[in-house]
Amino acid sequence: MSATVASAVSSAAASAAATSAAAAAATAAARAAPAVRQLLRHSLRHSPQALRREIARAASHRGTPLTVRELYAFGQRALLAPNATRLHSAQWLHSELPVRLAHRVLELSELPYGLAEMPSVKEVKDMYQNSFCDIVESGRPDTYLEEQNFSEMLTSIRTRHDDVVRLIAKGVIELKEHCGRTSSDLEIRSFLDRFYMSRIGIRVLMSHHLALGDPSPGMAGVINRFCKPSHLIEQAVVATRSLAYQHYGEAPTVEIRGNTQLQFPYIDSHLYLCLFELLKNSLRATVETHRDADVLPPVRCIIADGVEDVTIKISDEGGGFRRSEMKGVWTYLYTTAKLPPKQLLEMEDRIDRTNRPDPIAGFGYGLPLSRLYARYWGGELALASMEGYGTDAYLHLSKLGDKKECLTA
Structure with a gap:
C-alpha cells in the first residue's frame, strides 16, 4: 500500500510469534475497547455537535494517495503473510477511510444553489455520515478477529453505497x-x-482489502497482474452486441487489432467499464446511421503498447457529432436517449434492475464517469469526431503503475 504501511507489514511478519507480555497487553486493550467504543457511539450517534466536531477533525487531514504498483506490492505480501497483512491493511483503512468520507460529508453540506437540501443529496449525506460513524465507532482492529469484523463492516458499507451515483444524479x-x-x-x-x-x-x-482474503492466480487484491485489454474488449463486445440486437435486431462486427497479446497490471473492472461504454456508443451510432444499409461498417479497436502508456483506440463510422456538441458530451445527464433523464431515473425506481438488461442509452453518465475512471491513475479519455463520418475514442492508461490516485482531498 503506502511506504508506511509496507514497513508496518514487514515488522508484523518479523514478529509473528508475539511475546506473552504483548499478547496480554493486546487482550487487555481488546477488553477495554468495547467501553471506549460504546462511549464514542453514544457521543456521535446522539450528539450532532460531537459528530460535526469529529468530521471536521478528520477532514482537517488529507487522504493518502496510492499507486497501482503500491497496491499490487501490498497484495503480493498478503500471499506470504495473509493474517498480518490483512490486519495492517485494516488498521490503515481505519484511519484513512474516515478522512475521505469526512471530506465528502462536508462538501455535501456546503453545495451551491441549494443542492445540499435536495432530498436525494441529503440521503447520500446521511449515508456517508453513517459509514463514517460505523468505522470510527468500530475502533482500531488490533486482533485477527477484530479484522474479520472490520471486513464484514466494510462489505456492508460498500453495499450501502451501491446506489450513490444514481441518487446524486x-x-x-x-x-x-x-x-x-x-x-x-x-x-x-x-x-x-x-x-x-x-x-x-x-x-x-x-x-x-476485501480481496486480500480471497486471492486468485495472478491477482493481488483487485490488481490483475496480467490484465489483458484484448480479452476485456472481447467481453465488452459480446455484451454490447447483445444489447444492440435486443434494441435494433442487428449489430456491426468489431475488429480487434494491434498488440492483442499485451498484458499489464491494472484493475479489470475499471478498464471494462470504459470499454463497455465506448463500444456501446459506437455500436449504437453505427446502427442508427446505417440503418438502411445492406452491411453495417465494422467498429475497430486498436491496442497500442507504448513505453509509458497503453492506448486503446475505438473507431466507428457512426456519423460523428458536431464540434459544438463536444462540451455537452462530457456533461453529466447529457444524453441522446429518446427518454429524458428524469423519466429514465423514475423507471429505475420502479423496475427491478437485477433482472433487466442495461439500456442502450442511459441518463448521460457513461462518458464523464468513464473519463474519471481513466484519469484516476493518470490516464485520459479523449474523443475526436468527424461530423458526417464517425468518431475516434482514445483511451490512455498508465502502463508503469507509478501514477498516484487522483485525490480531490
Missing part, C-alpha cells in the same frame, strides 16, 4: 426542478467530478 434533477440549475453549471459539474472521483477511490480501497 436524481438530486441534480431535483435541483433543476427547484431552481433551474443543471449539471451544465460549472460549480455543479466540478462537484460531480470531485465526488465521483472520491467514490472510486473509496471503493478501490475497500474492495482491495
Whole structure:
C-alpha cells in the first residue's frame, strides 16, 4: 500500500510469534475497547455537535494517495503473510477511510444553489455520515478477529453505497426542478467530478482489502497482474452486441487489432467499464446511421503498447457529432436517449434492475464517469469526431503503475 504501511507489514511478519507480555497487553486493550467504543457511539450517534466536531477533525487531514504498483506490492505480501497483512491493511483503512468520507460529508453540506437540501443529496449525506460513524465507532482492529469484523463492516458499507451515483444524479434533477440549475453549471459539474472521483477511490480501497482474503492466480487484491485489454474488449463486445440486437435486431462486427497479446497490471473492472461504454456508443451510432444499409461498417479497436502508456483506440463510422456538441458530451445527464433523464431515473425506481438488461442509452453518465475512471491513475479519455463520418475514442492508461490516485482531498 503506502511506504508506511509496507514497513508496518514487514515488522508484523518479523514478529509473528508475539511475546506473552504483548499478547496480554493486546487482550487487555481488546477488553477495554468495547467501553471506549460504546462511549464514542453514544457521543456521535446522539450528539450532532460531537459528530460535526469529529468530521471536521478528520477532514482537517488529507487522504493518502496510492499507486497501482503500491497496491499490487501490498497484495503480493498478503500471499506470504495473509493474517498480518490483512490486519495492517485494516488498521490503515481505519484511519484513512474516515478522512475521505469526512471530506465528502462536508462538501455535501456546503453545495451551491441549494443542492445540499435536495432530498436525494441529503440521503447520500446521511449515508456517508453513517459509514463514517460505523468505522470510527468500530475502533482500531488490533486482533485477527477484530479484522474479520472490520471486513464484514466494510462489505456492508460498500453495499450501502451501491446506489450513490444514481441518487446524486436524481438530486441534480431535483435541483433543476427547484431552481433551474443543471449539471451544465460549472460549480455543479466540478462537484460531480470531485465526488465521483472520491467514490472510486473509496471503493478501490475497500474492495482491495476485501480481496486480500480471497486471492486468485495472478491477482493481488483487485490488481490483475496480467490484465489483458484484448480479452476485456472481447467481453465488452459480446455484451454490447447483445444489447444492440435486443434494441435494433442487428449489430456491426468489431475488429480487434494491434498488440492483442499485451498484458499489464491494472484493475479489470475499471478498464471494462470504459470499454463497455465506448463500444456501446459506437455500436449504437453505427446502427442508427446505417440503418438502411445492406452491411453495417465494422467498429475497430486498436491496442497500442507504448513505453509509458497503453492506448486503446475505438473507431466507428457512426456519423460523428458536431464540434459544438463536444462540451455537452462530457456533461453529466447529457444524453441522446429518446427518454429524458428524469423519466429514465423514475423507471429505475420502479423496475427491478437485477433482472433487466442495461439500456442502450442511459441518463448521460457513461462518458464523464468513464473519463474519471481513466484519469484516476493518470490516464485520459479523449474523443475526436468527424461530423458526417464517425468518431475516434482514445483511451490512455498508465502502463508503469507509478501514477498516484487522483485525490480531490
